[in-house]
Amino acid sequence: MPTLPERTLFGPGPSDVAPSVLEAMSRPVIGHLDPAFVGLLDEVGGMLREAFVTRNEVTFAASGTGSAGMEMALVNLLSPGDRAVVGVAGVFGERLAEIARRCGAEVAEVSVPWGDPIDPAQIEASLRGSPAKLVAIVHAETSTGVRQPLEEIARIARENGALVVVDAVTSLAGIPLFVDEWGIDVCYSGTQKCLSVPPGLSPITFSPRAMEAIRTRATPVRSWYLDVTMITRYWGAERVYHHTAPISMLYALHEGLRLVGEEGLEARWERHRALGEYLQSELVGLGFELLAAEGFRLPQLTAAALPGGADERAARKRLLDEFGIEVGGGLGAFAGRAWRIGLMGESCRKEKLDRLLEAVRTVIGHAV
Numbered sequence: 001m002p003t004l005p006e007r008t009l010f011g012p013g014p015s016d017v018a019p020s021v022l023e024a025m026s027r028p029v030i031g032h033l034d035p036a037f038v039g040l041l042d043e044v045g046g047m048l049r050e051a052f053v054t055r056n057e058v059t060f061a062a063s064g065t066g067s068a069g070m071e072m073a074l075v076n077l078l079s080p081g082d083r084a085v086v087g088v089a090g091v092f093g094e095r096l097a098e099i100a101r102r103c104g105a106e107v108a109e110v111s112v113p114w115g116d117p118i119d120p121a122q123i124e125a126s127l128r129g130s131p132a133k134l135v136a137i138v139h140a141e142t143s144t145g146v147r148q149p150l151e152e153i154a155r156i157a158r159e160n161g162a163l164v165v166v167d168a169v170t171s172l173a174g175i176p177l178f179v180d181e182w183g184i185d186v187c188y189s190g191t192q193k194c195l196s197v198p199p200g201l202s203p204i205t206f207s208p209r210a211m212e213a214i215r216t217r218a219t220p221v222r223s224w225y226l227d228v229t230m231i232t233r234y235w236g237a238e239r240v241y242h243h244t245a246p247i248s249m250l251y252a253l254h255e256g257l258r259l260v261g262e263e264g265l266e267a268r269w270e271r272h273r274a275l276g277e278y279l280q281s282e283l284v285g286l287g288f289e290l291l292a293a294e295g296f297r298l299p300q301l302t303a304a305a306l307p308g309g310a311d312e313r314a315a316r317k318r319l320l321d322e323f324g325i326e327v328g329g330g331l332g333a334f335a336g337r338a339w340r341i342g343l344m345g346e347s348c349r350k351e352k353l354d355r356l357l358e359a360v361r362t363v364i365g366h367a368v
């Protein structure tokens with residue numbers, strides 16, 4: 001193996017992983033039907049219910065990264081010809097719309113400029129025009145740093161008889177999210193953002209309403225691998241083999257969720273809020289321009305344009321080469337002029353943030 005450098009990860013994911021999570025991953029591999037292992041699965045399910053704040057029985061970790069959860073949500077709910085309303089406000093909203101189209105749905109995109117929140121009234125207008133099977137939105141849009149007005153959009157979707165699908169890849173365990181209270185039907189996440197576990201699993205939860213919609217489908221789910229009904233026969237009491245569970249990743253997720261429980265969800269949300277606000281005010285002081293609309297800024301992901309037309313690539317390379325610090329480059333409308341700075345999970349610590357800010361001062365001083 002090549003020598004791997006030490007990094008501090010302030011990009012849009014993956015985030016830093018706690019030593020105890022790495023240690024959990026290195027435990028001996030046992031069988032995926034071993035009683036000791038299925039006991040661990042039950043505990044993972046229980047801790048995921050706490051993290052999603054849900055009582056949904058169908059709550060588990062799908063094999064694959066966050067995009068697998070996205071695809072699982074849509075391919076199980078959508079049949080060819082169904083109408084889907086998708087909020088598009090960045091790269092991940094675009095990905096939702098693309099997957100929905102590949103499921104054969106007729107997709108109505110509700111778009112806003114990058115950096116803006118989606119307007120709930122536009123979602124409502126789209127649903128009034130013609131009923132939809134589901135409304136899908138990204139809670140925390142990682143390409144722009146915008147928190148979408150999820151609670152309001154979910155309420156409107158429900159009032160108009162649509163199922164609510166939410167991408168919580170960057171929001172779970174970073175900002176408040178209440179799956180049951182907000183009336184969300186399918187919510188998925190990823191392990192490598194605010195959960196601070198390596199990439200490889202996608203926590204996901206389905207409401208009874210969503211499971212009923214899947215049970216009454218006229219045609220089989222088009223994906224065999226992501227068929228939730230088959231997978232729940234493994235995660236549920238029957239323990240029927242579907243595909244081999246990624247054993248070591250589940251050890252890691254178990255430990256990552258244990259750490260979330262030990263800290264407490266609310267304390268974790270507060271840690272992200274406080275340090276995210278601190279980072280953003282310091283960046284403004286350095287001449288950066290925050291690109292997400294005020295009032296909708298995510299603490300765990302900040303998109304900011306560099307001061308004075310600085311060369312973002314050169315400055316980002318210096319952070320990596322001289323300080324071992326990774327930040328992300330801007331995407332789409334923000335490419336070439338902005339950074340995306342993640343403060344997720346284990347990366348969201350005051351000592352690490354102070355080191356980041358010192359390094360940023362150094363490279364910006366030289367790069368301008």
Ligand SMILES: *Cc1c(COP(=O)(O)O)cnc(C)c1O
Binds near residue numbers: 167
């Ligand atoms: C990272 C991310 C994804 C995709 O997750 P992968 O793990 O890269 O597949 C989806 N949605 C959002 C909002 C994300 O930030």
